[in-house]
Amino acid sequence: MEILGQLLNTTLVFSTALIFAALGGIFSERSGVVNIGLEGLMMFGAFAAAVGGYYAQDAGMGDWAPWIGVLCAMVVGVLGALIHAVASITFKADQTISGTVINFLAAGSTLYVVKLIFEGAGETPLLDGFNKVAIPGLSKIPVIGEGIFNSYPTTYLAIILVIVIYFVLFKTPFGLRLRSVGEHPSAADTLGVNVNRMRYIGVMLSGLLAGIGGATITLTTTGTFAHNTVSGQGFIAIAAMIFGKWNPLGAFGAAVFFGLSQAIRNYVQLFEWSKDIPQEFIFMIPYVLTIIVLVSAVGRSSAPKALGEPYDPSKR
Amino acid sequence: MSKLRKIFATDSYIVPLVAIVMGFLVGAIVMLVGGYDPIAAYSALFKRVFGSPYDFGEAIREMTPLMFTGLAVAFAFRSGMFNIGADGQVLIGMTAASVVGIKFAGALPNFVLVPLAVIIAGVCGGLWAGIAGYLKAKRGINEVITTIMLNWVALFLSNYIVRSFLLLQGQNRSEDIPASLSMTFLNSVFDNARLHWGTAIALAAAVFFYVYLWKTKQGYEMRAVGLNPHAAEYAGMNVGRNVIKAMFISGVFAGLAGAGEVLGVFHYQSVFAASPGYGFDGIAVALLGLTHPLGVILAAILYGTLTYGSAGMSFGADVPPELIRIVIGSIIFFIAAQGIVRWVLKPFYFKRKKEKVL
Numbered sequence: 098m099e100i101l102g103q104l105l106n107t108t109l110v111f112s113t114a115l116i117f118a119a120l121g122g123i124f125s126e127r128s129g130v131v132n133i134g135l136e137g138l139m140m141f142g143a144f145a146a147a148v149g150g151y152y153a154q155d156a157g158m159g160d161w162a163p164w165i166g167v168l169c170a171m172v173v174g175v176l177g178a179l180i181h182a183v184a185s186i187t188f189k190a191d192q193t194i195s196g197t198v199i200n201f202l203a204a205g206s207t208l209y210v211v212k213l214i215f216e217g218a219g220e221t222p223l224l225d226g227f228n229k230v231a232i233p234g235l236s237k238i239p240v241i242g243e244g245i246f247n248s249y250p251t252t253y254l255a256i257i258l259v260i261v262i263y264f265v266l267f268k269t270p271f272g273l274r275l276r277s278v279g280e281h282p283s284a285a286d287t288l289g290v291n292v293n294r295m296r297y298i299g300v301m302l303s304g305l306l307a308g309i310g311g312a313t314i315t316l317t318t319t320g321t322f323a324h325n326t327v328s329g330q331g332f333i334a335i336a337a338m339i340f341g342k343w344n345p346l347g348a349f350g351a352a353v354f355f356g357l358s359q360a361i362r363n364y365v366q367l368f369e370w371s372k373d374i375p376q377e378f379i380f381m382i383p384y385v386l387t388i389i390v391l392v393s394a395v396g397r398s399s400a401p402k403a404l405g406e407p408y409d410p411s412k413r
Numbered sequence: 414m415s416k417l418r419k420i421f422a423t424d425s426y427i428v429p430l431v432a433i434v435m436g437f438l439v440g441a442i443v444m445l446v447g448g449y450d451p452i453a454a455y456s457a458l459f460k461r462v463f464g465s466p467y468d469f470g471e472a473i474r475e476m477t478p479l480m481f482t483g484l485a486v487a488f489a490f491r492s493g494m495f496n497i498g499a500d501g502q503v504l505i506g507m508t509a510a511s512v513v514g515i516k517f518a519g520a521l522p523n524f525v526l527v528p529l530a531v532i533i534a535g536v537c538g539g540l541w542a543g544i545a546g547y548l549k550a551k552r553g554i555n556e557v558i559t560t561i562m563l564n565w566v567a568l569f570l571s572n573y574i575v576r577s578f579l580l581l582q583g584q585n586r587s588e589d590i591p592a593s594l595s596m597t598f599l600n601s602v603f604d605n606a607r608l609h610w611g612t613a614i615a616l617a618a619a620v621f622f623y624v625y626l627w628k629t630k631q632g633y634e635m636r637a638v639g640l641n642p643h644a645a646e647y648a649g650m651n652v653g654r655n656v657i658k659a660m661f662i663s664g665v666f667a668g669l670a671g672a673g674e675v676l677g678v679f680h681y682q683s684v685f686a687a688s689p690g691y692g693f694d695g696i697a698v699a700l701l702g703l704t705h706p707l708g709v710i711l712a713a714i715l716y717g718t719l720t721y722g723s724a725g726m727s728f729g730a731d732v733p734p735e736l737i738r739i740v741i742g743s744i745i746f747f748i749a750a751q752g753i754v755r756w757v758l759k760p761f762y763f764k765r766k767k768e769k770v771l
Contacts, residue, residue: 133557180746188752193495194700198746201697205738206443212733213447328687329565332497336558377573384562391554400555 104357104364105244109252112356114139114313116255118334119341119348120262121306125178126343127266128299129279129403131192134181134199135307136331141177142170142311144207147221147322148214150315154224163227163316167251167309174308175301177203182300186293189407200331208324220323226316227251251313256349258306263345275299279401282408292408310334336387342399354390358383428754429703433715435754436744443739444732454730458737461725462718470599470606474678476717478503480615481670482695483713484622485542485663487704491626492659493639498545498560499667500692501567502538504685506671508571509537511682514592514675515579526592531614531672538668539661541567546660550653556660564688572684579682587682594677609677611669615710618666622706625662635659667692694720700745716741 118135125132132138149169153162177199184195211221227249235246266272277285278295286292314330315322333355340354341347365371365379441451462472482499489496496502513530521529545559579587594609626632637645638655646652670691675682698716702708723737747754 184746184750188750190746190749190751191700194745194749197696197700198742198749200693201738201742201745205735205740205742208735209443209447209733209739212735217733325687332561336561339555339558375573375577377569377576381566381569384565387562388548388559391558392548392552 099243100364100367102240102243104360105240106248107360107363108353108357109245109248110317110356111359112352113249113252113255113317114310114330115334115337115352115355116259116349117251117310117313118307118331119337119352120255120258120345121303121310122335122338123262123266123303123343123345123348124275124299124306125303126338126404127279127401128275128296129282129401129406129408130182130185130296130300131196131405132181132300132303133193133196133335134178134203134331135196135303135334136327136329137196137200137203138174138177138304138307139311139314139327139331139334140200140203140207141173141304142308143315143326144203144211144221144311144322145169145173145308146312147224147315148211150224150226151222160228162225166224166316167312170308170312171305172308174304174306174311176304177308178300178304181304182297185407186296186300189409192405192407204324207322211322221315221321223320224316226320249313249317251309251317254309255313259345259349266345276401278408279403282403282406283410283412286408286410292410296408307331307334339400340387340391343401355383355387358386427758428751429701429708429748431754431758432744432747435747435757436740439743440736440740443736447732449732450730454726454732454736457725457729458719458722460729462722464725465604466602467604467606468721470603470608472717472721473612474607474609475721476713477609477612477615477673477677478670478691479694479698479713479716480710481611481618481666481673482691483698483702483709483716484615484618484706485666485670486692486695486699487702487706487709488622488626488666489542489659489663490699490704491639492635492655492663493642494546494549494556494656494659494663496542496545496560496660496663496667496692497557497696498542498563498567498692499663499670499695500688500690501560501564502541502664502667503671503674503691504567504571504689505541506534506538506668507675507682508574508671509668510534510592510672510675511579511587511590512574514590515588518591523592527594527676530592530676531594531669534672535665535668538671539663539665542664542667543657543661546657549660550656564692568685568688571682575682575684581681585684590675590680590682592676593680594673595680607678609673611673611677614669614673615713618669619706619710622666622709631658667695697741697745701741701748703748715744 118139122132122135146166146169150162150166153165158165181195181199184190185192229247230250232246236242274290275295278290278292282292311327314326319326337351337355338348340351362379444451444454461468463469485499486496510530513533517526545556545563548554548559549556575587581588594611596608596610599608626636634650635655637650638652642652698712699709702712719737719741723734726732727734
């Protein structure tokens, strides 16, 4: 039973970054802007959290230092996303291309600045990062207490955000406008919704959330930022978003699924019987399982209708 | 000839050229802000590439897989798909070439073995991409998600095959591969740079790309499906079959890149800790080349020059080589957001029009 709780806990640690980034992807894509740049936005966030957190820690801010890191990640994430927004919304660039640009700029500029600040080192100094917070009372429940209610603050934040964003997207006028702009921009325009402004908001929110996602990695898992800190998790977040059908609850489920399979990979090696299975096959499980689940259950995924099209008012 | 004139008569070549210049400018500004000397850095970059026959040959070596993966991504793009999975297809191609190159080495003469290894690498890369195409065609599953997943599966699968069947005792790599694509006759000219036939195959692949897509009925169908699958279906084309075929061909290009790397460059296959990243470079190259085969080849040359030269930048001017990613990213940015470039060019165009009136 104890191992089950630990497994759940590790699952949530791995999932948290994916949840944030996938939520970010949802905001952007629901507004009609493809965001293949999540990977880069996460890099921006991970980098800003590492640098900001380091200076805050250096200034003796103690427990608040990681939060300063998160704040920096949010700012830098939004700025990174702004490049994507300007190119793809204002200048009507191909959204896939401008997302790829974000990935490139992030990979280049973050390491460039790290080397500049830390005199040629390819990695930021090790941070203390967040500590796990046990919620009084709830953390005493067997399995779930150990698994859920003794997590990093970012994990709690992610779970709360899933619910909040679900509510915002589907129960508020703002959410309706954001979705309408992604489904049928010209109809939304006729009804007085400022299409480009909504899309700017969507893309910038995606930068904010993906930035926090990246920050989560440095502040809870690695403690530093290097070239391989994010290593493809942005793309996994995109997969989680599509897997979850552009719905916050679905994306949450998918992100937890990816987190679980990553965690299983760590725990399965504790068992004797796993020695007979080549490790590569264990590593493969999450990815093969995703494809199998997609084939058997989810079926045709329904992307927002106007996804990928710049809005041109002169076209019908 | 008239077509050639048309290309150069329009401003289609001006925008990329200006974008490249602007990309270099952005890089220079970033260097100035960081306290580096951009002129020293850029001259170190080009000196590294063109300074010696060896380095020039190695730069060509660097360009070759970029040509292949760029073509792979571009081909899928033209057929309306986004192949993020070139990375995995390269790995599968590598592994197939290694297996054939090692296991059949004694049984077959070299002039059969090498082409066989190359062909099987291409076919395996194609089949690997074909999985994503099949799932898209038959099940409507987004190819972005399947190709991302297949990248990881390919990484682990090829590591498993290398570790279990091809391992060199005590090393984290395969045995040496006897089959070789190297152009050994050029060794004296290029000072033993690792040039190989893959480069020639890549150029041939670009020609195939052009002829197939623009000169055959099948290619016409593929482009039609890429532009508007509903219209294509209405016109009686089999969209699903075209999707699978396009992904297959795209994967063949990527698989050939893998064959070139193991048979021509390394002559063994490593156990990779993480994805080697060929496919992601391919996305950049395809976009830089405006998904046209000629553009892709030129883009691969540019990209290869910059990445190979960036090492010289860090030795010669102490600039972190990551800077080059900023330059490349900016170039793609300016090509994508052509509005910005046209806005920069506006004064010049305005002048020209005035002259015409006079």
